[in-house]
Amino acid sequence: MNRTTLSLAAAVTALAAVTGFAALSAPEGGTGTVTNTALPARLPVERSTLLCPAPSNSEVAETVYTSFTPVGEGEGAGQAELKPSAATADETTADPKKASTAKKAPAADKPVVALTQPGKPVSAEADGGDAPALVGSASGRLAPGWTAQQTTKVPAGGGRGMLGVSCTAPDTDFWFPGASTAAQRADYVHLTNPDDTATVADIELYGPNGALKTQLTEGITVPARSSVPVLLSTLTADPAAEDVTVHVATRSGRVGAVVRSADEKLGSDWLPASADPAGTLVLPGIPADATSVRLVAYAPGEDDAQLKVQLAGPAGTIVPAEARELHVKSGMTAAVDLKDVTRGEAGSLLLSPAQKGRATPVVAALRVVRGKGGDQEVAFIPATGPVGERATAADNRAKGTTLSLTAPGETAEVKVTASAGTEGGTPATKTYTVKGGTTLAVAPPVPAGLKGSYALTVETVSGGPVHAARTLAEPDDGIPMFTVQTLADDRGTVEVPTARQDLSVLGD
Incomplete structure (x- = not known):
């Protein structure tokens, strides 16, 4: 997923890497052509965009927004603001053709959260079911690594649960394995447009037998700087499916996309997009006390995928007794119930080709349940990329926060930094060694x-x-409410080729 937007100058220099030279302006008093003569340098991004979906339609919802930028090398004063979208469509709309009907519009273009300095998070609260989607941008020294978290607690009702989501960057293509059109589920895909022109997005659904027949042929129009939630079950007349993969692709423009799932028995949470299709995937951060884990995968290409399923735990990597392999047919959604696969020890799921040299790209996600009987709560863990140089999770609490680190291959060393608090506190740092395969x-x-x-x-x-992955747990009236957010490279820097003026190309 794209996490940054390059400035015009950076885009021109990036073009130079492709063409071999760039026709940039020469210094005053000189003429000539600027040529690329050195390896690209990594420079901080100059602008970032994030989108947060409308948090809930419940009148008893309590939402906290948290915005943070790590201390880095960004230049300029800059700013980072999350503002209400121009409109958020009515979530209860059953007809997707009417989904762009505006339900609410903010009275003023006033930031909900405004960040002024790196290294110290800021937060804001919103109560009730009228909070709109947010559209945000960061510039200058606040752009590299900018992260925003939306955490909502709904103590009762159909949307009961703790719902957490890292606000997403806009893109043109998203995959959501793990959704559902089953009767006990109410799954909405939220589409948010950050730009000043309308965009059109197509939503495709794939069940265990392939593509579900769509009732929508014209796509979903998302007005400028607005958000549209669409109930998945209204998009098809096919029989309900427990396991569905959702594909969102824009015909024009870009959107932020995320699925909000509510189960009558298991509660609710956000389902973020899976990492891009790949032959090997990592799904980190299954809680030690998970009582049910369900793996859902989809193969978007023309070939079937035969996947080896492994669990990386504290002592090493094992093959779960519930599923050694998973066969995923092309264009179809496959699922397997891994039950209480962690058995009291936190772990992460590793998916890889069952036969070497026969890697077929797939997307995947986990549905994780904690608790039993009427006191259950659900969360989702999509496949995610590595933390790379740096990754951040905002909105951590003094109690109930667990950080899971998985090294699927070689042993690795990582540095974890806790920032100052939103209302006070001194940063702390600790280094961990994660053994390979654990x-x-x-x-x-x-x-x-x-x-x-x-x-x-x-x-x-x-x-x-x-x-x-970061797990945030906050029990409520006997229900083990929790949410899990994966951490991927924040792409706070980009490669920019070094260029210099070369007068020799002008000839004599």
């Missing part, structure tokens, strides 16, 4: 004198790639 679940460092919430930043120091 998952390390820890209570992360907490800022000294913490007041409010804080951000966690994970940086790879040495060794192989590391995948990470």
Whole structure:
């Protein structure tokens, strides 16, 4: 997924890397052509965009927004603001053709959350079911690594649960394995347009037997700087399917996309997009006390996929007894119930080709349940990329926060930094060694004198790639409410070729 927007100058220099030279302006008093003569340098991004979906339609919902940028090398004063979208469509709309009907519009273009300095998070609260989607941008020194978290708690009703989502960057293509059109589920895909012109998005659904017949042929129109939630079950007349993969692709423009799932028995949470289709995937951060884990995968290409299923736990990698392999037919959604696969120890799921040299790209996600009987709660873990140079999770609490680190290959060393708190506290840092083929679940460092919430930043120091997830747990009236957010490289820097003026191309 694209996480950054390059400035015009950076885009021109990037073009130079493709063409071999760039016709940039020469210094005053000189003429000639600027040529690329050195390896690209990594420079901080100059602008970032994030989108947060409308949090809930419940009148008893309590939402916290948290915005944070790590201390880095960004230049300029800059700003980072999350503002209400121009309109958010009525979520209860059953007819997708009417989904763009505006339900609410903010009275003023006033930021809901405004960040003014890196290294210290800021937060804001919203109560009730009228909070709109947010459209945000960051510039200058606040752009590299900018992260925003939306955490909602709904204590009762059909949307009961703790719902957490990292606000997403806009893109043109998203895959959501793990959704459903079953009778007990109410799954909405939220589409948010950050730009000043309308965009059109297509939504495709794939069940166990292939594509579901769509009732929508003209796509979903998302007005400029607005958000549209669409109930998945209204898009098809086919029989309900427990496991569905959703594909969102724009015909024009870009959107932020995320699925909100509500189950009558299991509660609700957000289902973020899976990492791009790949032959090998990592799904990190299954809680130690998970009572049910369901794997859902989809193969978007022309070939079937035969996947080896492994669990990376504290002591090493094992093959779960519930499923050694998973066969995923082309164009169809496959699922397997792994039950209480972690058996009291936190772990991460690893998917790889069952036969070497026969990798078929797939997307995947986990539905994870904690608790039993009437006291259950659900969360989703999509496949995610490694933390790379740096990844961040905002809105961590003094209690109930667990950080899971998985090294699927080589042993790795990572540095974890806890920021200052939103209302006070001194940053803290700790380094962890994650052995190859294992998952390390820890209570992360907490800022000294913490007041409010804080951000966690994970940086790879040495060794192989590391995948990470943060679990936030907050029990409520006997229900083990929780939410899991994966951490991927924030792409706070981009490669920009070094160029210099070369007068020799002008000839004599």
